[in-house]
Amino acid sequence: MTPLERACRAMCEARGEDGFPILNADPDLGDYPLTREGTSDLCPFTEADVLTLARAVLQAIREPSEAMISVAEDREKFGYDPLPSETFPAMIDAALEEG
Incomplete structure (x- = not known):
């Protein structure tokens, strides 16, 4: 889908x-x-x-917010250089948390 x-x-x-x-x-x-x-x-x-x-x-949502960019760049959150398939959901979660 x-x-x-x-x-x-x-x-x-x-x-x-x-x-x-x-x-x-x-x-x-x-x-x-x-x-x-x-x-x-x-x-x-x-x-x-x-x-x-x-x-x-x-x-x-094509243009990410500062919170979305921040979470995508947070290497400590992932513990390594994350793949886009890992950062994208985290970025969307950040957008949802922003309200």
């Missing part, structure tokens, strides 16, 4: 939805998928809305 897809799922889940409806819907069970044309009972946004919002969030 791409970061954009994860962001879309997280946005719907934050609203109490069961994941990203267009990926989870099962018409055989009475679910109706989110469509590009309109919303469904599962989510108040169109697919295009959710993708636009998720993309905007990812673009907004």
